[in-house]
Amino acid sequence: MKFICLFLCLVVSGTCQVFSQEDDSPKKETGNPFQTNPDLDQKIKQSIQFLISKQREKDGAITDRGNDTTMTALAIMAMAAVGNQPIHPNKEGVAMKKALDFVLQDGKQDDHGYFGNRDGGRMYGHGIITLMLSEMLGMGVDETQDKLLRKKCKMAIDLILRSQKVPKSPSHQGGWRYSPDARDADLSVTVWQLMSLRSAKNAGLDIPDQAISDAVKYLERSYHSRIVKKDGKNVPVKEKSGFAYQPGGHPEYTTTAAGLLAMQVCGEYASDSPFVKGAADWLKDNGPNTGRKFFYYGTYYYAQGMYQRGGEHAKEARQKVEKIMLGIRRPDGSWHGHGSEGSAGQVYSTSMAILALAVKYHYLPIYQR
Numbered sequence: 001m002k003f004i005c006l007f008l009c010l011v012v013s014g015t016c017q018v019f020s021q022e023d024d025s026p027k028k029e030t031g032n033p034f035q036t037n038p039d040l041d042q043k044i045k046q047s048i049q050f051l052i053s054k055q056r057e058k059d060g061a062i063t064d065r066g067n068d069t070t071m072t073a074l075a076i077m078a079m080a081a082v083g084n085q086p087i088h089p090n091k092e093g094v095a096m097k098k099a100l101d102f103v104l105q106d107g108k109q110d111d112h113g114y115f116g117n118r119d120g121g122r123m124y125g126h127g128i129i130t131l132m133l134s135e136m137l138g139m140g141v142d143e144t145q146d147k148l149l150r151k152k153c154k155m156a157i158d159l160i161l162r163s164q165k166v167p168k169s170p171s172h173q174g175g176w177r178y179s180p181d182a183r184d185a186d187l188s189v190t191v192w193q194l195m196s197l198r199s200a201k202n203a204g205l206d207i208p209d210q211a212i213s214d215a216v217k218y219l220e221r222s223y224h225s226r227i228v229k230k231d232g233k234n235v236p237v238k239e240k241s242g243f244a245y246q247p248g249g250h251p252e253y254t255t256t257a258a259g260l261l262a263m264q265v266c267g268e269y270a271s272d273s274p275f276v277k278g279a280a281d282w283l284k285d286n287g288p289n290t291g292r293k294f295f296y297y298g299t300y301y302y303a304q305g306m307y308q309r310g311g312e313h314a315k316e317a318r319q320k321v322e323k324i325m326l327g328i329r330r331p332d333g334s335w336h337g338h339g340s341e342g343s344a345g346q347v348y349s350t351s352m353a354i355l356a357l358a359v360k361y362h363y364l365p366i367y368q369r
Helices: 002-012 038-053 068-081 091-104 122-136 143-164 187-202 209-221 253-265 274-285 295-309 311-328 340-344 346-360
Strands: 227-230 233-236
Touching: 038 068, 038 091, 038 311, 038 346, 068 091, 068 122, 068 346, 091 122, 091 143, 122 143, 122 187, 143 187, 143 209, 187 209, 187 253, 209 253, 233 274, 253 274, 253 295, 274 295, 274 311, 295 311, 295 340, 295 346, 311 346, 340 346
Parallel strands: none
Antiparallel strands: 227 233
16 A cells, blocks of 8 residues: 555655436435434534634735645635635635635746655645645635636646656556656546546536546556456456455555545436446445554545445435544544554544545535546
């Protein structure tokens, strides 16, 4: 699992909108006894207050362990995922506006549109920040901020598109890795860029269909199975399996959850994609537990990906995530990671935990079914 270690190393130290096929409006789940949970709602509100308590007064960054722009972007997404907006005149809205101003200020993005070098998170950080910006399009407090959001988001998206076109080996083509000029790819970096592209497309930016199609093909090659052609489509011989870090590798909880979410965000569903069906079934047998390495990182993808899958997969996953997350939540509303995730800080783990629990709210377009 070198990729998560590197992600946390890059993001912490700096050294080493999807819609239903039938209806694009947010929906409340029906027949789910976990839909209304006032206790959970209150706990999430307290956790949002914990994130706000980590905001620096001088510049609005929400961070506790460095890589300020990436961590602030994660915190903004967590706050937006439960219904907060920077235009709201309450405490949460004011904090979001200050945080967004921090990300948008001069010096965070270079002349090529890249956030990664200035922040230290490289393409991981760039993807996270770009996804946040694309999800926040149209949510600025005024026309000036909205224009700045769109400008910086477009520059960041253009860099992602250029980076994908860098020549790579056939098995890596369509993906991304640590730097914009990388000539290889991995699933972890790829998923952040792909979700940014899909979110930007949902928001009305001009994203070539081919870019998303090529990325989906890279994900398919990362599935742990021999692939054959059937009726003109790629089909895995081994149906119940998962996604690996790179093509030819073995499936892991984190990469399978990430691949599952990304495929569905791009319009691939279990009804017509054996990769999605097989990965969701694999995750039923290999679900979250606190003993897993990179638990928060994987469970964020697991919760959102299984929600997209729907049915019993979604219901079972949500019960597991809520039970586990509430069991390890600290009295002050924070979550703490272990090992490499522990060194990432409380803003990281708390933001990821909130995003994992936020499936019940359906506010961010990228996570809508």
